[in-house]
Amino acid sequence: MQKADRAMKITVVIPYFQRQLGLLRRAVDSITAQACLPEWCVDIIVVDDGSPSPAKAETFSSIPDNMSIRIVEQQNGGVGSARNAGIVAAAPDTTYLAFLDSDDEWGPSHLKSAVEQLNAGADFYFDNNIIDEGYDAFSHSAFMKKTYGSLDLEKPLVGILDGKAGFDAILHECLPHTSQVVYNFQRHSSVRFETQMRRAGEDQIFWLTLASRSTRIAYSTEIHGRRGVGVSIYRESLAWDSENGLSRVADEILMRTTIRHHFSLTRAQVKILKNDAQLVCDHFVFLALRNARKQPRQLKDALLRLTRQGPSFWTMVPVSLLRLPAYVRKLRAEFRQ
Structure with a gap:
């Protein structure tokens, strides 16, 4: 699909390694359902990491005119390698880059919330998500408990950290969930995931690298995503x-x-x-x-x-x-x- 020339480009990288069809379609559907402004151009890059169930076998719903989807295939190298391949494949003029695991789903306002904070000067942004029914990530986070005590999910909050405070928070715990992160690609296009760690840790080092190079980090306690039940190496x-x-x-x-x-x-x-x-x-x-x-x-x-x-x-x-x-x-x- 050819994309029109738009004012803002958002690239979404989906590392894909699954054993069943349908999960990727739901993930992509949650992207196409985003409350996007028409001037946003959203480029979805699916990196098939030698998946047993090939990404090309998936059928997708109608893709809006301001969005496109493409599949990059590679031999299995692990999730860090797959995300790196997506980063490399992103258009150089990408404004913001987001990640979404292939069995996770976004709430409809995830990108809207992220763009608001990134446009206000944040280097990167992340928000809350449902792990299991009735169990959200932030309510059980040590950082959130220390900062807010008990969270009221009916009254979501936006928090701002400078790079040092963000680094300290992420050093204590892997606070962002990868599927809920969006960052300024123009400022941080050189950051890559560690590839020798295939089961844990590669994401936390990525967030620490972003934090160490950032002046402003934003997060929202509002639930904007749900974790899936597909293949999870971790x-x-x-x-x-x-x-x-x-x-x-x-x-x-x-x-x-x-x-x-x-x-x-x-x-x-x-x-x-x-x-x-x-x-x-x-x-x-x-x-x-x-x-x-x-x-x-x-x-x-x-x-x-x-x-x-x-x-x-x-x-x-x-x-x-x-x-x-x-x-x-x-x-x-x-x-x-």
Whole structure:
């Protein structure tokens, strides 16, 4: 489809790896249902990351005249690689770039809310979303609880952070959900996702990079999206016996190593990362001992990665072994709740 020349271009990048048809169509439908002004040109880029169910097999509803959709295909490289391919494929004159996972959906005012804040000077924007029925992300965020106490979703708020405050908030927790982020592409077109982390952490480093280069970050507590139930590399690795659990936790340890190498941090921030890394190492040791017999190859691969890319991991292992009995008791207590 040929696009008319418009005043503002918004590119939406959708990394695609699914096993069933229909999810991508719903995601795209939520884009075409946006309350967009006619002068906006919206370019949807679907990056098929070697998906078992090909993106080209999807059928889409009618695409409005001010929107277009194209599919980029690549061999499987992980979600970070797929998002990077979408960023590279974005038109150079893209004003704002947004992400949407292929099983997630936007509320109809997501882009409108984002553009309002970006036009007002924000470098990047993110908003709230539904994780499960009756469970929204921000109401359970440590940052939001500290800032607002209990959120009243009937009275949504817009918050503004400078780059330093935004960096600190995201360092503590991965506050933005990727599908709810829109950023100023003209200011930040060079930012890319880490590709060696395929199960966790690549998005948090991306947001930290944006924050470190930003003067103004905006967010809304209003719910403007819903997470889906399709293939989730992260969610599928959360079970204690998941064959990908060790790889995910290794990614989470290496993410903290990467952050320490990539950014100039204060002593307080380094302390936060060290404490977080030790907690993650506790879980890695638990999973390693639990699954050593059933998953020897996965354990070997994870240990080799950690040794090559984050050898300081080994300095944390003795502490985790000493804390293991208390950690197991804690997990059992949480499991019973």
